[in-house]
Amino acid sequence: MTNRRVRTNPRLAAAVLAGKTVRWAMRSLGSGGTALPGLVVERLHPHAARQLASRLGDTALVTGTNGKTTTAAMLASILRADGRDPVIHNRSGSNLLRGVTAALVDAASPLGLPPARAPAVLEADEAALHSIAQAAPPTVAIFTNLMRDQLDRYGEIESIARRWTETLAHLPPDAALALNVDDPLVASLEQGWDGPVVRFGIEDDAVPDAPDGDISDAVWDPTTHDDIQYSRRYFAQLGRWHTRSGRSRPTPAVCAEQIAANEHGMSFRLSIPDGHADVALSADGLYSVYNALAAAAGAVALGISSKPIARGLEAYQAAFGRQEDLSIHGRRVRLLLAKNPSGMNQALRTLQRPGTRHHLLVLLNDGIADGTDVSWIWDVDWESQAPYCRSLTVGGRRAADMALRLEYAGLPAPAAPPQVDVGRALRQAFDAVQPDDQLIILPTYTAMLDVRQRLGRMGATNLWDAAA
Amino acid sequence: MTSAALNIAVLYPDLLNLYGDRGNARALERRCTARGIDALVTAVNIGDDWSPQSADIILAGGGQDREQRRVQADLQRRGSALRDYVDDDGVVLAVCGGFQLFGNHYRGWDGEIMEGIAVFDAVATHPGPSVSRCVGNVVALWEGETVVGFENHGGRTYLNDGQDPLANVVSGFGNNGGDGLEGARVDNAFGTYLHGAVLPKNPHLADRLLQLALQRRYGSDAPELQPIDDRTARRAHAAALHSALSTRDSRESRLGRRFA
Numbered sequence: 188m189t190n191r192r193v194r195t196n197p198r199l200a201a202a203v204l205a206g207k208t209v210r211w212a213m214r215s216l217g218s219g220g221t222a223l224p225g226l227v228v229e230r231l232h233p234h235a236a237r238q239l240a241s242r243l244g245d246t247a248l249v250t251g252t253n254g255k256t257t258t259a260a261m262l263a264s265i266l267r268a269d270g271r272d273p274v275i276h277n278r279s280g281s282n283l284l285r286g287v288t289a290a291l292v293d294a295a296s297p298l299g300l301p302p303a304r305a306p307a308v309l310e311a312d313e314a315a316l317h318s319i320a321q322a323a324p325p326t327v328a329i330f331t332n333l334m335r336d337q338l339d340r341y342g343e344i345e346s347i348a349r350r351w352t353e354t355l356a357h358l359p360p361d362a363a364l365a366l367n368v369d370d371p372l373v374a375s376l377e378q379g380w381d382g383p384v385v386r387f388g389i390e391d392d393a394v395p396d397a398p399d400g401d402i403s404d405a406v407w408d409p410t411t412h413d414d415i416q417y418s419r420r421y422f423a424q425l426g427r428w429h430t431r432s433g434r435s436r437p438t439p440a441v442c443a444e445q446i447a448a449n450e451h452g453m454s455f456r457l458s459i460p461d462g463h464a465d466v467a468l469s470a471d472g473l474y475s476v477y478n479a480l481a482a483a484a485g486a487v488a489l490g491i492s493s494k495p496i497a498r499g500l501e502a503y504q505a506a507f508g509r510q511e512d513l514s515i516h517g518r519r520v521r522l523l524l525a526k527n528p529s530g531m532n533q534a535l536r537t538l539q540r541p542g543t544r545h546h547l548l549v550l551l552n553d554g555i556a557d558g559t560d561v562s563w564i565w566d567v568d569w570e571s572q573a574p575y576c577r578s579l580t581v582g583g584r585r586a587a588d589m590a591l592r593l594e595y596a597g598l599p600a601p602a603a604p605p606q607v608d609v610g611r612a613l614r615q616a617f618d619a620v621q622p623d624d625q626l627i628i629l630p631t632y633t634a635m636l637d638v639r640q641r642l643g644r645m646g647a648t649n650l651w652d653a654a655a
Numbered sequence: 656m657t658s659a660a661l662n663i664a665v666l667y668p669d670l671l672n673l674y675g676d677r678g679n680a681r682a683l684e685r686r687c688t689a690r691g692i693d694a695l696v697t698a699v700n701i702g703d704d705w706s707p708q709s710a711d712i713i714l715a716g717g718g719q720d721r722e723q724r725r726v727q728a729d730l731q732r733r734g735s736a737l738r739d740y741v742d743d744d745g746v747v748l749a750v751c752g753g754f755q756l757f758g759n760h761y762r763g764w765d766g767e768i769m770e771g772i773a774v775f776d777a778v779a780t781h782p783g784p785s786v787s788r789c790v791g792n793v794v795a796l797w798e799g800e801t802v803v804g805f806e807n808h809g810g811r812t813y814l815n816d817g818q819d820p821l822a823n824v825v826s827g828f829g830n831n832g833g834d835g836l837e838g839a840r841v842d843n844a845f846g847t848y849l850h851g852a853v854l855p856k857n858p859h860l861a862d863r864l865l866q867l868a869l870q871r872r873y874g875s876d877a878p879e880l881q882p883i884d885d886r887t888a889r890r891a892h893a894a895a896l897h898s899a900l901s902t903r904d905s906r907e908s909r910l911g912r913r914f915a
């Protein structure tokens with residue numbers, strides 16, 4: 188409980204009410220968009236987010252190129268396992284300031300007051316981190332990784348790294364940083380930071396090295412401009428690195444050991460400064476282990492112990508469309524969202540199980556949320572999928588580009604020409620799928636929203652509640 | 656003519672590899688193989704012992720500023736050999752950062768000048784970090800046909816008098832967003848800002864590079880490029896045209912630029 192007196196502010200209350208009304212109207216229209224209420228509130232009251240956030244309790248910001256949504260969902264699950272309810276959380280990838288505003292409005296009472304001291308887990312787009320950190324000063328800021336993503340929006344990786352460093356100068360001095368030390372760009376953020384740091388990374392010699400052709404973005408050390416060298420490289424620029432000038436990967440305090448993949452996901456032994464726990468994740472891929480480590484490091488910074496961390500991670504269900512398993516009339520469907528080369532390479536790697544072949548539906552849109560530049564598909568190792576692909580269908584606004592790329596990769600020729608219409612592509616893909624077969628759907632962001640809605644109408648079960 | 660062969664050299668593929676540019680070598684290789692022409696793709700890295708004389712086609716892609724700076728000294732060292740190669744009708748495709756490095760120089764927003772190898776009589780300047788980048792789908796007219804791609808560059812290129820452009824912009828920014836010109840051409844050297852990758856979905860441009868290289872190497876014995884089934888490539892070309900020209904898309908990208 189807080190004993191700070193909070194006076195209600197009529198203008199803020201009006202803005203919050205308007206935001207709630209827009210949200211209600213959108214829900215009743217069946218629209219999944221989450222940014223509009225935030226936009227309305229921002230227009231009516233420019234400092235709404237800052238005022239609403241001033242009553243928050245522990246606040247975790249999660250940023251980075253890949254894994255933000257999953258990491259944030261995992262950390263929210265850990266907080267719930269630790270008995271800290273309600274958790275304020277901007278879901279579904281609405282990670283600009285207006286998405287955060289919308290989440291705060293959602294949690295606020297009609298008088299414009301969020302529940303006092305409620306913990307918040309806020310996902311921040313890597314380019315929006317600065318404005319979000321200003322509005323909601325974090326208790327811990329979690330940095331997952333910095334990879335080549337939608338550079339058409341932001342310019343170059345280096346400028347994001349520079350902006351992050353600038354943002355750090357404006358954080359509360361006692362805020363903690365949770366840093367992925369396997370990423371040399373993220374690890375370098377601790378230079379010049381005097382507050383607490385929780386380092387996380389993988390400590391397991393049995394993890395295989397990245398296949399050749401996996402792309403790496405950070406080829407130089409951002410501080411010394413030396414080449415980065417690796418004794419181990421797991422994927423993209425993540426691994427055990429060092430430079431000629433003697434900088435090397437710091438030892439992580441939060442780490443995963445004995446990592447193994449199984450039918451249901453990944454298992455590993457989690458080490459944190461106060462103990463160990465065995466964790467069984469219901470999510471595939473080494474990147475899911477990184478997301479779990481990022482969430483665990485954030486939890487450690489908030490003073491949570493190993494037991495609730497493990498319980499929270501195990502209770503986590505794959506976030507909205509990132510990785511979902513569904514069932515439709517006895518056919519299994521897996522939805523894997525990917526919109527950049529390293530994310531897609533990781534998603535593809537989870538599909539390469541010896542002896543299995545699946546039906547593939549690849550959906551490529553080129554809206555703002557997908558990235559208007561589709562050239563990244565040439566940087567993905569689709570060639571590795573050829574032995575595992577039984578049938579192929581392509582759809583989306585840039586389906587033709589994808590069909591061309593996959594023809595080059597030697598995948599089976601699609602049964603029909605590329606379909607701009609996602610619904611048609613979905614029906615075509617299903618035509619090839621026999622009962623007990625698995626259909627893998629690889630959509631970009633807006634294609635994921637589209638295909639998910641159609642799957643729901645087709646009677647798919649086990650869908651995340653979109654209105655949550 | 657029993658069997659023809661072409662040597663394709665890719666300059667600094669580890670550093671100049673933005674936005675799918677690696678697809679260009681793949682497109683040339685594939686369109687050769689489909690016609691029974693042997694294509695040998697070689698990577699040229701910093702410090703490698705390599706002579707342009709061994710190449711029939713040279714490719715250079717785009718890189719981030721720092722990566723461009725890293726290759727610049729090595730490229731300077733090869734400058735006169737590369738200019739000789741172009742004078743000798745050697746075929747070049749230089750994209751974005753590669754295009755800038757093949758020009759006279761690049762002036763960064765801090766005023767620092769990076770010398771190019773002056774194949775193209777063109778100068779690139781960066782207008783400063785507060786000016787937005789040239790980003791988006793591009794359609795340009797090249798010899799009466801459309802070429803499509805995606806551009807993403809902070810620097811603006813200006814052609815000096817007498818330097819021919821490669822193409823004329825129909826939609827997009829092109830060299831500088833002002834004069835309607837896209838890329839540059841000197842003899843058989845092509846410079847462009849188009850990523851995408853540009854060659855897979857512009858099969859006519861890819862074939863032109865192959866034809867020029869075969870003519871240079873085999874003269875009157877050069878084999879004809881037989882038509883191949885490239886429906887998939889032409890569909891991708893059409894989809895890129897549609898994305899670039901549909902009003903919805905251009906409105907979206909304007910909004911995107913404003914909110915980014």
Ligand SMILES: [Zn+2]
Pocket residue numbers: 673674717751752806807808848850
């Ligand atoms: Zn470019």
